[in-house]
Amino acid sequence: MSTKVISFVTLKGGSGKTTLLMLTAAAIHNRTDKKLLVIDSDPQLSVKQIFLQENNPKSFDVFAINWTQPNPQEYFDKVLTLAKRKYDLIFMDLPPGRITDPTIYYSIMASDILIVPVVASQLDINATTAFLEQLPELKKERPLKPLEVFGVINKQDQSIEYKHLSKLVGIGGLEIFYSTLSNLVRYKRGVSTFKDIANPADANDEFNRYFDEFRLKCFI
Numbered sequence: 001m002s003t004k005v006i007s008f009v010t011l012k013g014g015s016g017k018t019t020l021l022m023l024t025a026a027a028i029h030n031r032t033d034k035k036l037l038v039i040d041s042d043p044q045l046s047v048k049q050i051f052l053q054e055n056n057p058k059s060f061d062v063f064a065i066n067w068t069q070p071n072p073q074e075y076f077d078k079v080l081t082l083a084k085r086k087y088d089l090i091f092m093d094l095p096p097g098r099i100t101d102p103t104i105y106y107s108i109m110a111s112d113i114l115i116v117p118v119v120a121s122q123l124d125i126n127a128t129t130a131f132l133e134q135l136p137e138l139k140k141e142r143p144l145k146p147l148e149v150f151g152v153i154n155k156q157d158q159s160i161e162y163k164h165l166s167k168l169v170g171i172g173g174l175e176i177f178y179s180t181l182s183n184l185v186r187y188k189r190g191v192s193t194f195k196d197i198a199n200p201a202d203a204n205d206e207f208n209r210y211f212d213e214f215r216l217k218c219f220i
């Protein structure tokens with residue numbers, strides 16, 4: 001089977017891209033036999049830093065891309081070609097920014113699936129709408145390669161803004177996961193390159209419900 005490339009992406013910082021990527025990556029690493037590489041394309045290098053701090057031999061692999069290279073696209077393509085020979089799955093952590101930023105543009109073009117964390121606030125909804133509306137143009141540039149786009153409601157609380165999220169469904173092909181992640185301290189503290197955030201046997205854990213849906217929708 002070919003390697004699946006999944007990018008965690010939104011225009012806004014702080015919506016939970018890195019958190020969601022790391023929680024999902026640790027669960028893939030611990031609960032499946034898939035070989036996983038995380039490509040860190042954010043200049044803040046959040047994933048790479050945790051990888052270096054933890055320095056644990058049981059970590060999943062992390063590779064930081066330097067987008068300030070003279071020929072970033074060529075370099076990125078080479079990294080991906082080599083990575084696809086070795087890994088079943090590639091997750092990409094992206095910086096916030098415009099879809100036309102080379103880092104975001106090339107990463108989306110190389111992806112099979114986009115995971116878009118959405119927070120139920122007016123600002124986040126506006127930024128996500130603007131992002132999703134630009135996707136059809138990008139899709140036209142890759143007519144033979146499908147791009148699936150899944151929204152994941154993150155930091156869910158009791159606010160009514162939650163209801164407005166349904167307006168996003170369908171824009172740029174967005175489908176929203178029925179499972180959501182709440183605003184919980186454990187997600188702030190629990191990111192790790194080798195430790196699972198939840199006990200996989202706990203069927204009532206919201207993270208496990210999200211992870212099962214992730215595997216189902218992404219065919220992993």
Ligand SMILES: Nc1ncnc2c1ncn2[C@@H]1O[C@H](COP(=O)(O)OP(=O)(O)O)[C@@H](O)[C@H]1O
Nearest residue numbers: 013014015016017018019155182183184187188
């Ligand atoms: N579900 C959540 N519950 C509580 N805090 C969260 C949750 N998701 C993310 N955070 C926190 O929100 C902040 C931004 O998350 P981060 O993953 O860095 O976002 P991004 O990568 O989109 O900029 C971090 O402090 C993180 O710990």
Ligand SMILES: [Mg+2]
Nearest residue numbers: 017018042046
């Ligand atoms: Mg981030």
